[in-house]
Amino acid sequence: MTERFALIHNPRSRRNGKDDGTFRNSAARLLGPLFVGPSSREHVLDAVAELARREVPTIAIDGGDGTVSEVMSAIYRHYPADALPALAVLPSGNTNLIASDVGFGLRGIAALDRLAALARDGGLRRRVVRREALAVRWSDPDRPVTLGMFHGAAAFTRGVAIAHRPAIDRFSHDVAVGVAIASSIGRLALRSTRRKWLGGNRITLAVGAEAPREQDCFLFLATTLHRLPHRMWPFAPRTGAEGMSYLNVRAYPPHLAAATWNLLRGRSPEWLDACPAYERGQTDRLALRIGEDFVLDGEILNSGPDGQTVLSAGPAFDFIQGVA
Structure with a gap:
């Protein structure tokens, strides 16, 4: 049939x-x-x-x-x-x-x-x-839940904004983001933009059932995907099929160039895992308050009047594979 x-x-x-x-x-x-x-x-x-x-x-x-x-x-x-x-x-x-x-x-x-x-x-x-999808909920109950699979905030939002510029947007998004990240790293060498970029965004973050904590965040990423193009994987190795992987980089992170090199290549040297500025983990819930826009699957979205969003894993979908 x-x-x-x-x-x-x-x-x-x-x-x-x-x-x-x-x-x-x-x-x-x-x-x-x-x-x-x-x-x-x-x-x-x-x-x-x-x-x-x-x-x-x-x-x-x-x-x-x-x-x-x-x-x-x-x-x-x-x-x-x-x-x-x-x-x-x-x-x-x-x-x-x-x-x-x-x-x-x-x-x-x-x-x-x-x-x-x-x-x-x-x-x-x-x-x-x-x-699992990555579900974003706002504090406004009238705003519909949005599902995606890759979330980014702080420096990632600024990087995607650069990637959407006409001079770069003609490339595929993964290449454009690479160009944007390189441009962003280059801006850290300029005294006029270094402090603003490295100082990050003030956020309040609660991982799972943990109590909320305030911090200045340089870069925040979360995904329910299990792999990314070009063997990139800035997250910790996954420990199961369920939940979101997340990366939370604090403001003024030490050894940023070396960390970026390792994270984008999916490597986890001991010094990186031991550094509290680079927090990586897996959870089914993230409560994030940030007074700036964020990115979901390449689209820039606003975080609402109070900046409060909740990210959660699920529902789960079956994705058909057309080739072996």
Whole structure:
């Protein structure tokens, strides 16, 4: 029996913008009303609500991390918690960190053909990996929960703002962030910006059930992904499948150049693990108050009037693997 699947296609994503119409036409012929090309975030919500009404069990997402975040957030609002659809992530965006860990492995016509073949054989869920989403909640109860998989604040927000500049934004996001980080490190050599960047942001942080503590934070990262592109891994080695990995770098961190070199290469020398300025761990809950914007899956979001957000792990999704 042929399985049903829907395809949400972001026509504004970097790679999809180069499509001459061949892919869109093929997808529309194959899927009919289950092919959706939303023009706005509101359209995504409406489309996912209709898919939930139809009880569509699998959704392919053709876009970058921002599109995946929008679709997962809409699923959280409209699908029953015990009947979440499986997802197939086609890496077509400016930010593809999620696809580097749980992506389908194909995009374009090749991905469409593979999805159709798996559906005909009843094998869409034959090979999946399970990951928790990273949920962001604000203190305002009327603000909807947003799901993503990679969160960053403090210096990371400034770095992403640099990466979004027109001179850099033509590159893929992981390359652009690398350029942005290099630019940020370079700014530390300038007396006019060194103190501002190294001094970080005043935050209040509570890890798990711990009491909140105030500190000046240079860099904050959290993710539910299990790997990043180019073997980067600034977090501690994971000790299980569940929970968020996080990195909290205090203001004026010692040995920053050496620490950056090791963290980006996924290394954990003893001196780094023993240094309290570089706090790394794994938890299911982080309460973060920061009076600045933060980044979720490449998108800059505001932290609300009081700056208070809560990050939590879950719900979990099955991500379909298209290639071995």
